[in-house]
Amino acid sequence: MVIEHDPGNPQRDGLVLYNDQTGRLFVTPEESNPNTNPQYAQTIDHGLFWQKAVALSNGVYLSQNKKTRTYFQEYHPYPYSLVSWFIMLKMPADVTSAPFQDIHHSLWGFTLLALGISLLLAGLGARYFSRPIARLGLSLKHFADGNPHEIIPVDSRTTEVRQLQQSFRYLTEHLTEEARKRQTAERQMLQQAKLASIGEMAAGIGHEINNPLNNILTLTRLLERQLPPDKTELRTDLEDLRAEALRVGHIVRGVMNFARQLPPDHQPTPITQWLLDPIDRLQPEAMEADVFLNLLLDDQDCVASFDPNQIGQVVLNLVRNAIHASPPMGEITITARCKPDSFEIEVLDNGKGIEPEALDKVFDPFFTTKSVDKGTGLGLSISLGIVQYHGGTLEIENRQDR
Numbered sequence: 001m002v003i004e005h006d007p008g009n010p011q012r013d014g015l016v017l018y019n020d021q022t023g024r025l026f027v028t029p030e031e032s033n034p035n036t037n038p039q040y041a042q043t044i045d046h047g048l049f050w051q052k053a054v055a056l057s058n059g060v061y062l063s064q065n066k067k068t069r070t071y072f073q074e075y076h077p078y079p080y081s082l083v084s085w086f087i088m089l090k091m092p093a094d095v096t097s098a099p100f101q102d103i104h105h106s107l108w109g110f111t112l113l114a115l116g117i118s119l120l121l122a123g124l125g126a127r128y129f130s131r132p133i134a135r136l137g138l139s140l141k142h143f144a145d146g147n148p149h150e151i152i153p154v155d156s157r158t159t160e161v162r163q164l165q166q167s168f169r170y171l172t173e174h175l176t177e178e179a180r181k182r183q184t185a186e187r188q189m190l191q192q193a194k195l196a197s198i199g200e201m202a203a204g205i206g207h208e209i210n211n212p213l214n215n216i217l218t219l220t221r222l223l224e225r226q227l228p229p230d231k232t233e234l235r236t237d238l239e240d241l242r243a244e245a246l247r248v249g250h251i252v253r254g255v256m257n258f259a260r261q262l263p264p265d266h267q268p269t270p271i272t273q274w275l276l277d278p279i280d281r282l283q284p285e286a287m288e289a290d291v292f293l294n295l296l297l298d299d300q301d302c303v304a305s306f307d308p309n310q311i312g313q314v315v316l317n318l319v320r321n322a323i324h325a326s327p328p329m330g331e332i333t334i335t336a337r338c339k340p341d342s343f344e345i346e347v348l349d350n351g352k353g354i355e356p357e358a359l360d361k362v363f364d365p366f367f368t369t370k371s372v373d374k375g376t377g378l379g380l381s382i383s384l385g386i387v388q389y390h391g392g393t394l395e396i397e398n399r400q401d402r
Contacts, residue, residue, distance in 0.1 A: 001016060001018060001019045001020070001021075001087075001088045001089075001090060002016070002017045002018035002019075002026075002085050002086070002087055002088075003015065003016055003017065003041045003050075003053075003085065003086040003088065004017050004083065004084075004085055004086075005054065005074070005083070005084045005085065005086055006082070006083045007082060008082060012083075014040040014041040014042045014050055015038060015039075015040055015041075016038070016039040016040065016041065017085070019039065022039065024039070041053070041086070045061075045063055045064055046064075048061075048064065049061050049063075049070060053072045053074075053086055053088075057073075057074040058072060058073045058074060059071075059072060060072075062093060063093070066093055067092065067093055068090055068091065068092060068093055069090075069091060069092070069093040069095075070088050070089070070090045070091075071088065071089045071090075071091075072086050072087070072088040072089075073086070073087050073088075074086055075087055132153070132155065132156035132158070132161050132165065133161060133164075135153055136152065136153070136164070136165055136168060139151070139152050139153065139168075140152070140168060140172075143172050148172075148176045148179065150172070151169070152165060152168050152169035152172055153165060154166050154169055184393070209248070209252050210249075210252050213245060213248055213249055213252065216241075216245050217242060217245050217246070217249070220238055220241055220242045220245065221242075223238055224238050224239075224242075263389060264306065264307035264310050264386070264389050264390050265307045265309075265310075266305045266306055266307060267305065267306075267307070267308065268303050268304070268305050269303065269304060269305070269306060269308045270301075270302075270303050271297065271299075271302040271303065271304060271336050271338065271343070272297055272300050272301075272302070274308050274312070275295065275297070275315070275334070275336055275345075276295070277312065278312050278315045278316045278319065279293055279295055279315075279319070279334065281316070282316065282319050282320060282323065285320065285323055286323050286332070289323050289324075289326065289328070290328040290329055290330075291323050291326045291328075291329075291330045291331070291332060292329075292330070292331045292332070293319070293332050293334065294331055294332065294333045294334070295334050295336075296333060296334065296335045296336070297335075297336050298335075298336065298337045298338060299337075299338045302336070302338035302343075304338065304343040306343065306390055307386075307390070310386045310389075310390075311386065311387075311390070313382070313383070313386065314383040314386050314387060314394075315334075315345065315347075317379040317380065317382070317383045318345075318347045318383065319332065319334065319347055320379070321379065321380070322347050322348075322349035322351070323349075325349055325351035325352075326349045326350060326351050327350070327351065327352075330349065330350050330351070331349075331350060332347065332348070332349045332350075333346075333347075333348045333349075334346070334347055334348075335348070342392070348399070350399075353398035353399065354396070354398060359396070359397075359398070362380055362396055363380050363381055363384045363394075363396075364381065380394075380396075
């Protein structure tokens, strides 16, 4: 668009000479086309454009509705004249900013996409990294607070975190096992110290009791020989006295055996033949109690090195206790297992079990749950000492199904 600026001629000032949008051309004079109304710049945007153009001579004008932007430049085609032309270019206001708007929208789109991907990665990170590590930390805290049964979860799908969980599980299991071994060793040391002190005392007491006890038995025999045949009541009393003295003697021998604790004489022993001997010796007691003895051997050709006499005494004590604890028509299973570096015997009965408060006292000397005429409370104590002298362990526990 070309506009004439002629301050001295109001008819020509602001007259649009050329406008490609309306078809007005320089070669079409206004006089040759009377039907054509002249167009003035003062009518553009209520005269605001023309005021700015005249004031600035060149620049950019933004329409009031913000839809068009007009670039204008004043040009003087006539030398020595005040008449000038304004050459102007009108275009949409967003024609230059539209590409940047697309870039702006693209940047926002990429930003939102990046934010979505970040949130997705954060969720995956929380699922595969943060949560397993948080659970691992919580489990370790419970373990440190004294819960040895806390199991470290190994459930991460990430290789590194899973290896970390496996390492901490191995650590906790190893610490728990070492703590168990330490407690077992402490209990054994305490039990050994208790047995040693009681053994020394028992040896002295047994020696002091044994001498007068022999005198009582000797005098009882002499009195029986001197009694007339018709003194049946006195003879019965003497027989009861001798029986009680013999029972005391049996207790004293148990005390002496408990106090001696001779070192074991290790020798290679075939398990099958050796184990049949104490079982056969106990068959009459089992039959009398109406209890069936069942012997199981994992390896018929197993040979182990131990003292057959002392370990045989242990087997006798364990099986005899099982017979006393079993109900009529009960069954006792004796299982022998050979391992590469050890030998194991398990005696399993179907009795009612031992009360929990008594379970920790069963190895104490003179502690027994039997009646007075059935036990002295020394069998398990002696057996424990024999097994410990062999470098082994003796454990007792109630069956899980009882």
